[in-house]
Amino acid sequence: MGVEGKRIAFVLTGDYEDIKDELIGTIKSLIELDAKVYLIISELLQDKDTKIERIANKSLLSIVDGERLIVNPEEFSLQDSFDIIVVASCNENIIFKVANNIVDDLVSTMVKNQLVNQCPVVLAIKNDNKLEDNSKDIGTLLNSKNIYLLPFGQNNTIGSLVVRTDLLLETIEYGVEGRQLKPVYIEYKGI
Numbered sequence: 001m002g003v004e005g006k007r008i009a010f011v012l013t014g015d016y017e018d019i020k021d022e023l024i025g026t027i028k029s030l031i032e033l034d035a036k037v038y039l040i041i042s043e044l045l046q047d048k049d050t051k052i053e054r055i056a057n058k059s060l061l062s063i064v065d066g067e068r069l070i071v072n073p074e075e076f077s078l079q080d081s082f083d084i085i086v087v088a089s090c091n092e093n094i095i096f097k098v099a100n101n102i103v104d105d106l107v108s109t110m111v112k113n114q115l116v117n118q119c120p121v122v123l124a125i126k127n128d129n130k131l132e133d134n135s136k137d138i139g140t141l142l143n144s145k146n147i148y149l150l151p152f153g154q155n156n157t158i159g160s161l162v163v164r165t166d167l168l169l170e171t172i173e174y175g176v177e178g179r180q181l182k183p184v185y186i187e188y189k190g191i
Contacts, residue, residue, distance in 0.1 A: 003030055003176060006083035009038040011107055013089055022165030023088055029169050038082065042107050081117040084175050085110060089126035089163070092134055098123070098147070099137035115146055120175040124150040124168065127161035134161075142184065148175040153188025162188050 008030055010023065030037050087094060087107060097108040098121075114121045123141065127134055141147050150171045152163045167181060174181045 003033050003035040003173060006035045006176060007038065008035050008172065009040055009082040009085040009110070011040045011042060011085055011087045011110055013042045013087065013091065013094065013107060022168060026165075026168045026172070030172070040085075040106070040110065042105070081114055081119045084120045084122060084172060085114050086122040086124065086168070086172060087111065088124040090123040091126050092128075095123070095125065095127070095134050095137045095141065099140040099144075115144075118146060120146045120148060120178065122148045122150060122168075122171055122175050124163045124165070125152050125161050126163065146178075148180050149184050151181060151184050151186050153186050155188055164188075 010027065012023075027037055027039075087110075090098075094107055096102070097104070098111050101112070103109050103112045111121050125138070138149075141149060148171060150163045150165070151167050152161050154160070155162050164186060171181045
């Protein structure tokens with residue numbers, strides 16, 4: 001099936017900085033594969049840094065025309081659904097909201113809208129706490145239709161969850177096809 005011609009939205013949250021370089025590489029790859037990429041900047045991130053050029057990275061904005069990379073589109077409405085959305089990074093708060101059907105901000109509203117329209121969502125989990133702090137909610141997400149998790153592992157030094165950003169493009173391709181890239185929980189080796 002592939003991603004050619006697909007409308008892919010990246011919802012950037014306040015924690016996106018941790019995986020920014022990998023996100024930019026994946027977005028460039030998607031654009032090269034002729035996907036139409038949308039960057040949606042969460043309210044929290046807009047409050048932290050209002051310079052969209054800095055958020056989206058000037059080098060990324062300069063490599064494409066406005067047809068294939070659209071940042072916070074004016075015509076965008078919360079009722080729009082995309083072929084797939086990627087929430088990066090998905091912290092404990094977002095995990096809890098999505099797992100428990102709480103809709104009270106841009107990110108949770110976009111995820112809910114995608115799921116209501118039976119469209120896929122990829123979550124790139126970032127958890128500074130130990131796995132057991134969110135294991136119930138992560139289990140709920142794993143059993144939810146149209147939610148796909150970027151494979152992750154547990155950092156043995158501090159116990160936080162760390163996503164395998166090198167698998168983001170593959171996870172998106174699987175998600176577009178309605179499949180989860182497996183295994184989801186993998187050994188973390190500092191990648």
